[in-house]
Amino acid sequence: xxxxxxxxxxxxxxxxxxxxxAHADLVELNLEPVFVRRKTATxxxxxxxxxxxxGHEPLHSGFVGYGMLDAACPGQVFTSPTPDQMMAAAQAxxxxxxxxxxxxxxxxxxxxxEMAAEMCEAPNATVLVNDDVAVENSSYTTGRRGVAGxxxxxxxxxxxxxxxxxxxxxxxxxxxxxxxxxxxxVAFSSGTVPAAGKPTFTIGEDEIEIGVGIHGEPGRRRARxxxxxxxxxxxxxxxxxxxxxxxxxxxxxxxxxxxxTPLSELYLLFNSAHAWLRQRGFTIRRVQVGSLTTSLDMAGxxxxxxxxxxxMMKRWDSAVQTPTLRWGR
Amino acid sequence: xxxxxxxxxxxxxxxxxxxxxAHADLVELNLEPVFVRRKTATxxxxxxxxxxxxGHEPLHSGFVGYGMLDAACPGQVFTSPTPDQMMAAAQAxxxxxxxxxxxxxxxxxxxxxEMAAEMCEAPNATVLVNDDVAVENSSYTTGRRGVAGxxxxxxxxxxxxxxxxxxxxxxxxxxxxxxxxxxxxVAFSSGTVPAAGKPTFTIGEDEIEIGVGIHGEPGRRRARxxxxxxxxxxxxxxxxxxxxxxxxxxxxxxxxxxxxTPLSELYLLFNSAHAWLRQRGFTIRRVQVGSLTTSLDMAGxxxxxxxxxxxMMKRWDSAVQTPTLRWGR
Numbered sequence: 272x273x274x275x276x277x278x279x280x281x282x283x284x285x286x287x288x289x290x291x292x293a294h295a296d297l298v299e300l301n302l303e304p305v306f307v308r309r310k311t312a313t314x315x316x317x318x319x320x321x322x323x324x325x326g327h328e329p330l331h332s333g334f335v336g337y338g339m340l341d342a343a344c345p346g347q348v349f350t351s352p353t354p355d356q357m358m359a360a361a362q363a364x365x366x367x368x369x370x371x372x373x374x375x376x377x378x379x380x381x382x383x384x385e386m387a388a389e390m391c392e393a394p395n396a397t398v399l400v401n402d403d404v405a406v407e408n409s410s411y412t413t414g415r416r417g418v419a420g421x422x423x424x425x426x427x428x429x430x431x432x433x434x435x436x437x438x439x440x441x442x443x444x445x446x447x448x449x450x451x452x453x454x455x456x457v458a459f460s461s462g463t464v465p466a467a468g469k470p471t472f473t474i475g476e477d478e479i480e481i482g483v484g485i486h487g488e489p490g491r492r493r494a495r496x497x498x499x500x501x502x503x504x505x506x507x508x509x510x511x512x513x514x515x516x517x518x519x520x521x522x523x524x525x526x527x528x529x530x531x532t533p534l535s536e537l538y539l540l541f542n543s544a545h546a547w548l549r550q551r552g553f554t555i556r557r558v559q560v561g562s563l564t565t566s567l568d569m570a571g572x573x574x575x576x577x578x579x580x581x582x583m584m585k586r587w588d589s590a591v592q593t594p595t596l597r598w599g600r
Numbered sequence: 601x602x603x604x605x606x607x608x609x610x611x612x613x614x615x616x617x618x619x620x621x622a623h624a625d626l627v628e629l630n631l632e633p634v635f636v637r638r639k640t641a642t643x644x645x646x647x648x649x650x651x652x653x654x655g656h657e658p659l660h661s662g663f664v665g666y667g668m669l670d671a672a673c674p675g676q677v678f679t680s681p682t683p684d685q686m687m688a689a690a691q692a693x694x695x696x697x698x699x700x701x702x703x704x705x706x707x708x709x710x711x712x713x714e715m716a717a718e719m720c721e722a723p724n725a726t727v728l729v730n731d732d733v734a735v736e737n738s739s740y741t742t743g744r745r746g747v748a749g750x751x752x753x754x755x756x757x758x759x760x761x762x763x764x765x766x767x768x769x770x771x772x773x774x775x776x777x778x779x780x781x782x783x784x785x786v787a788f789s790s791g792t793v794p795a796a797g798k799p800t801f802t803i804g805e806d807e808i809e810i811g812v813g814i815h816g817e818p819g820r821r822r823a824r825x826x827x828x829x830x831x832x833x834x835x836x837x838x839x840x841x842x843x844x845x846x847x848x849x850x851x852x853x854x855x856x857x858x859x860x861t862p863l864s865e866l867y868l869l870f871n872s873a874h875a876w877l878r879q880r881g882f883t884i885r886r887v888q889v890g891s892l893t894t895s896l897d898m899a900g901x902x903x904x905x906x907x908x909x910x911x912m913m914k915r916w917d918s919a920v921q922t923p924t925l926r927w928g929r
Binding site: 273274275276277278282285286287288289290292293294325326328329333429460476477496498499500502526530531532533534535536537538539540541542543544558561562565567568570572594597598 | 603604605606607611615616617618619621622623653654655657658662703709760772778788789805806808825827828829831855857860861862863864866868869870872874887889891896897899903926927
């Protein structure tokens with residue numbers, strides 16, 4: 272295992288410490304229990320909290336800040352955060368308008384966020400994200416997995432909360448957005464969990480895993496390496512079959528790197544996706560390309576489509592000021 | 601070779617087309633000859649042009665926009681752009697105040713930019729970046745290589761040009777900045793040039809290349825994999841020995857991923873660098889962490905220190921609006 276690491280059991284703490292030191296203008300790191308919170312709160316707004324296993328950076332900590340999350344609770348690598356992290360985060364960032372938890376659909380995350388929600392004294396609600404169309408149930412999941420589309424939910428609901436919407440409105444909007452987001456990924460290589468010290472799965476020199484999960488969970492099929500156009504075709508066919516966007520839908524396209532794939536290839540994959548969608552008469556209105564929901568050092572990428580209505584477009588464009596996304600302010 | 605690619609000889613064109621389509625609000629792609637230019641020019645300012653072999657994305661195209669470059673000329677992968685690209689870019693973006701070429705010190709780049717400068721009808725000057733302290737001469741270089749520090753030069757000089765400084769002032773400021781930037785990198789794996797189809801160099805399962813170049817050029821030594829703290833120590837010792845920042849220097853620290861290394865590890869490496877610098881009494885005033893000057897899919901990272909004076913700090917903080925860097929506007 273070759274990683275920038277000192278000790279396996281210090282990986283998360285040291286990575287988070289570096290993150291917090293690098294972005295001390297925007298975020299603060301709380302220890303015991305661990306969570307990342309905004310440096311500057313917006314008084315009186317609904318507090319948005321997300322979290323999940325680490326190894327997917329910049330998700331979720333990189334999206335803490337103005338216009339997105341109020342706090343993020345990182346678990347150990349590929350391990351759910353604990354209810355005490357979520358409760359402490361809620362207590363720290365609730366300013367009286369209640370707390371909205373944004374949860375990716377994994378059994379452990381869901382159970383722990385549910386426990387936190389029950390014990391949380393503030394009024395609260397949960398938005399469950401399950402955008403991965405690859406498989407119906409999976410290794411750690413009943414129902415579909417939550418993957419890269421989660422950052423779109425966080426951005427859109429974050430904007431709505433920032434504008435003063437109440438808890439009920441934020442929850443309803445979040446549920447609305449979730450229904451309009453669909454994703455699917457492909458792996459060229461497996462990531463390596465530091466504590467395991469070896470790749471999560473083995474894959475041949477000329478093989479790819481189509482529909483892979485962000486923890487290396489199996490997808491739909493193991494295939495021979497194929498041209499980018501063919502990969503985009505398989506992913507987008509599955510996504511469009513599921514999402515069924517209207518012919519005149521305003522699409523947000525997210526090309527997400529899984530950690531080990533450089534930007535030059537992600538742009539090439541976007542070029543393939545762009546051609547595929549245009550050939551079928553779809554209109555791309557917004558684009559995001561980058562490694563935003565990773566699986567440690569996995570090589571590969573996912574595609575996400577989000578069908579934007581006017582409100583969602585406005586929320587996507589609104590100002591955001593986080594370590595990872597910054598625009599319009 | 602597993603990459604998002606359709607045909608080896610279409611890699612650059614398709615990646616650039618995807619880039620330009622994704623960022624059509626900020627940039628335009630010119631074909632025959634190929635260059636990327638700002639969508640919206642600032643009239644009457646000195647035009648900044650950079651370029652170099654592709655494979656280092658987002659350098660340079662990702663830094664075209666308000667407050668940074670006016671145009672970027674991408675060559676084929678690891679191959680210098682040609683003088684006709686540079687001349688066409690200069691003609692397109694010169695608005696009467698002259699052209700400043702920002703060139704990484706590689707023999708091919710230097711020769712072609714010199715030819716373009718000679719033939720260019722507009723008044724022009726060149727800033728040569730040679731921030732890599734690892735080796736004095738190298739495979740493609742007489743003198744030190746230009747690496748990740750280049751984006752700092754582009755940001756700072758870009759801000760000065762945007763504020764209305766003339767060509768002489770921009771050139772002098774660029775030369776001043778170059779003297780205050782030093783970098784060194786380490787590779788865990790080799791990138792794979794699409795046309796070659798196999799890694800540029802071989803490296804053992806437990807080996808790293810300390811001082812590697814951004815084309816996979818040899819560095820100072822081949823070593824056993826070491827803890828992040830030890831790697832940071834070796835890189836920073838070399839950088840500080842060369843840069844000799846004053847004890848009260850205001851440092852900008854850039855942790856740059858080489859393409860195949862995820863953000864979580866870059867933050868951990870920053871944590872190591874942060875501790876190292878603080879232990880020696882240095883003050884970190886600005887931080888940038890990300891994969892900004894890559895070597896295709898190489899796993900590894902580089903560290904860059906820049907010793908900021910008051911003018912440079914102001915120029916770093918000023919507004920920038922490019923596909924890759926955005927703040928303050």
